[in-house]
Amino acid sequence: MERVLHAFQEAGLSLVSRAYFLRVLGRFRDFEVLLDAYGSSSTSIDVAHFLEWLKPEVPPQLQASAASAASASALVEDLARRSVTLRTLLKFLRSLPKTMPHFNVERTRTVDVVWQVIIPETATRGCSYAELLESERRLPDKMISHNWGNLFAHLMAAVFADAAGKPSFSAILSWLQLGAKGLDMIEALIEDAGQLDSTRWLCIFAVNQHISICDSTWGCRDSVTNVPFTGCGCKRRKFHSGPRCEMDKFDAMITLFKQKKPGYEHILAVDSQVGLLNRIWVVAEVAEVFRQELPCKVVLHQPSSDLEEKTMALNVWTAEASRPEDVSMILDKIEDKDVFNERTKAALLAVGYLASLEAHVEMRYHLRGISSAEADAAFLRTVDACRAKLRQLRASQSEVLEIWRSFNEDEKIGCFQSASLRLTERQPSQREARDPPRTGRRAKSL
Structure with missing residues (x-):
């Protein structure tokens, strides 16, 4: 006792x-x-x-x-409570050229950063990276589900895009490609949104890799140098299950967030290849978020058909992990795999379409003036109706697909009506007023 x-x-x-x-x-x-x-x-x-x-x-x-x-x-x-602020993430990115000189925005993956920076810099203390970065322990405002095979710049761009209220991160990514100047622009954007000191939970920073995986590289190589990763020599005992394991506590943490963190929201940072949907840990996290009926937001590279196609192909039986035993452990927790697949597909499609809706609204805003005010108002009413339906947590996969199909049809009709209205409202030009259309045989020959 x-x-x-x-x-x-x-x-x-x-x-x-x-x-x-x-x-x-x-x-x-x-x-x-x-x-x-x-x-x-x-x-x-x-x-x-x-x-x-x-x-x-x-x-x-x-x-x-x-x-x-x-x-x-x-x-x-x-x-x-091992969360990091967005201010700290920006500071970490500014330090990368020194801590990882070969870091490349277009090639360096998240797993490269883990092995080349996070594990070496925490080896002496044998702690999580968040414990080095932050002195204050706080529950996160949001937890980020992501794929370690994703480009690290894409992950960071998704985090910042979400903080700025954007449904896709392509614009933020272009700023990251500018280096220090781009980071200054991102910081200003996040500060204007009042989010610099808001907190995020990311497994790469929060989990203590020295009691988890630091001795097993699985033969992986750095994406830029092609040099094999070197296992850590800390010799600390690893815990892959049980009360001291830090890799199987996500369900309990999500429950804790629901109980103790009002306004908590879960974020899916979807990589450009939509590879995260094939990772067993991501599937497990998302399934628990849906089960707890917590808010979940998708941040895309840019709206595309890939999310829908990959989601439709989702099958928990084919999800992967670096450790095969992790797959077995998670599969054993899911009683009915078919029901799980159906519910997860429906929920992922719903949040993916919600993200696409925001992209539609943003595009419409940039094209304002092309259609009439009445058509714009009708479009927003259609968006609101679709958004409300997609947020029905019990909708089935077929219902979600039908909701989205109906929205696209309504939008096409609305665009056609808007264009027709513009044509009927258009005033004749001076030449048309001076030279009315000709009639008769000569007019037909022109």
């Missing part, structure tokens, strides 16, 4: 409410009975005193289970 006490003490908890105590140890029903015996009138539990009272009564097996649950709960709380 000392391990249970230690877990509570590490989290800074000595006197906790009965409800919280039971939530931490909730899956062990016997604890509620024991708490009643300890003192039915107690609304707060002195953890140390309770455990001392409990020692002679609890079987060793239950003690070990309770200790494991409390330890995992404390880790989830700690892991969830």
Whole structure:
């Protein structure tokens, strides 16, 4: 039981409410009975005193289970608070030319940055990179699901585009390609949006790679130099499951965000190849977000048919991970794979179409003046109606596709009506007024 006490003490908890105590140890029903015996009138539990009272009564097996649950709960709380601000991300990008001289906006992948920067710079302390970057532990405003095979510049551009309220990141990416000057432009944009000190949770920064994967490169090579990655020599024990594993706590973290972070939103940073939909960890994260009915936003490179095509081809059985055992672990958690595929496809299609809607609105704004004010207002009403339908969390895949097909048909009709209205409203030119259309045989021959 000392391990249970230690877990509570590490989290800074000595006197906790009965409800919280039971939530931490909730899956062990016997604890509620024991708490009643300890003192039915107690609304707060002195953890140390309770455990001392409990020692002679609890079987060793239950003690070990309770200790494991409390330890995992404390880790989830700690892991969830390893967020970084957008200000810090910009500072990190400014440091890359020094820490990774061969960094290339158009070729360097996220996994390259992990192996060339994050793992080496945290080897001495054996901690997560977020613990080096941030002194304050805060729950994130948003968590980012992404693909390690994605270009790192694309990931960062997606994060900044979302903060600026943009549905796609192609414009931000063009600024990143400008180097320091482009970063200054992005910082100004994010500052104007009031988001510089908002926080994001990214696994590459938050997970301690030295107790996870730092000794296994799987034969991968740097995308620019083609030099094989070198495994870390820290020799720290790795945890791929159990209460000390940091790679299987995402479901619990998402639950924590829902409980403790009002306004939390989940972000899908979709790479240009839409490869993230084939990664088992991303599929698992997104499935839990949908199950918890939390807001989820897709940020695309630019609207295209790829998202729809790749989503329609999504099959949890074919999702991949660097470690095959991760695939097995996640698949074992999904009872009905067909239902999971259907629900995930419907939800991904819905959020993808919502992102495309915003791109339609932005395009319409840039083309304002071409159509009439009435047509623009009708278009926005159509968008609002489509948006409301797509946000129905229980819509099926076929319903989502029908909603989008209907929107596109309505938009085409609206564009046609707008163009017709413009033609009928157009005033005749001076020449047309001076020389009315000819009639008769000569006019027909012209």
